[in-house]
Amino acid sequence: MKILLIEDEKKVSGFIKRGLENERYIVETANDGLVGLEMGCHPTIDLIILDLMLPGIDGLTVLRKLREAEVHTPVLILTAKDSIDDRIHGLNLGADDYMVKPFSFGELLARVRALLRRSSQQNSMIATVKDLRVNLMTHEVFRDELPIELTAKEYALLEFFINNADRAVNRISIAEHVWQYDFDPGTNFVDVYINRLRKKINDSVENKLIHTVRGYGYILKTK
Numbered sequence: 001m002k003i004l005l006i007e008d009e010k011k012v013s014g015f016i017k018r019g020l021e022n023e024r025y026i027v028e029t030a031n032d033g034l035v036g037l038e039m040g041c042h043p044t045i046d047l048i049i050l051d052l053m054l055p056g057i058d059g060l061t062v063l064r065k066l067r068e069a070e071v072h073t074p075v076l077i078l079t080a081k082d083s084i085d086d087r088i089h090g091l092n093l094g095a096d097d098y099m100v101k102p103f104s105f106g107e108l109l110a111r112v113r114a115l116l117r118r119s120s121q122q123n124s125m126i127a128t129v130k131d132l133r134v135n136l137m138t139h140e141v142f143r144d145e146l147p148i149e150l151t152a153k154e155y156a157l158l159e160f161f162i163n164n165a166d167r168a169v170n171r172i173s174i175a176e177h178v179w180q181y182d183f184d185p186g187t188n189f190v191d192v193y194i195n196r197l198r199k200k201i202n203d204s205v206e207n208k209l210i211h212t213v214r215g216y217g218y219i220l221k222t223k
């Protein structure tokens with residue numbers, strides 16, 4: 001788990017970094033808003049701890065710009081100002097939690113753990129294959145960040161491929177799982193549906209996901 005700490009006060013930053021590293025988290029630090037924003041956009045960051053009063057650009061601006069850039073990494077705000085306004089503003093901008101300085105390390109750790117637990121539960125509901133993203137809870141499908149409308153059967157077909165990623169599946173098992181009935185091998189309805197799905201997810205030659213396995217069936221390749 002990698003945590004980004006954006007905090008300009010060396011003492012506070014050092015104290016949090018050491019504490020989290022003792023708990024075996026990987027901690028990267030930024031001591032100004034601009035650097036923090038750039039580092040925060042990186043997809044390997046699991047959580048951002050963000051101070052509000054920062055040189056460069058302030059914490060609320062960092063948060064707003066992260067969310068505008070569609071970065072949904074959980075953010076825990078640290079604020080010295082016990083000002084209700086700032087806290088409400090931060091939560092409105094998409095912060096996940098906040099702490100008022102001074103705080104105990106134990107309290108910070110508890111909140112960090114809760115946020116990481118919550119976000120890993122949400123992430124496990126998202127399947128990603130190259131630039132295809134499928135929310136297994138809501139059944140929303142995106143390719144290259146563009147939403148794709150699928151019928152229930154097309155979605156079931158895609159989900160079957162995802163559950164069997166990098167494994168060749170034959171037409172009979174596809175038909176049994178997606179349509180739940182015995183398959184007459186004389187019909188080509190599986191191929192018809194797969195072609196329809198390929199068109200919808202824009203499965204072009206350059207960045208192909210579903211490949212034909214000649215004489216057998218199909219395979220969804222993740223690499």
Ligand code: CA
Nearest residue numbers: 008051053054
């Ligand atoms: Ca500060």
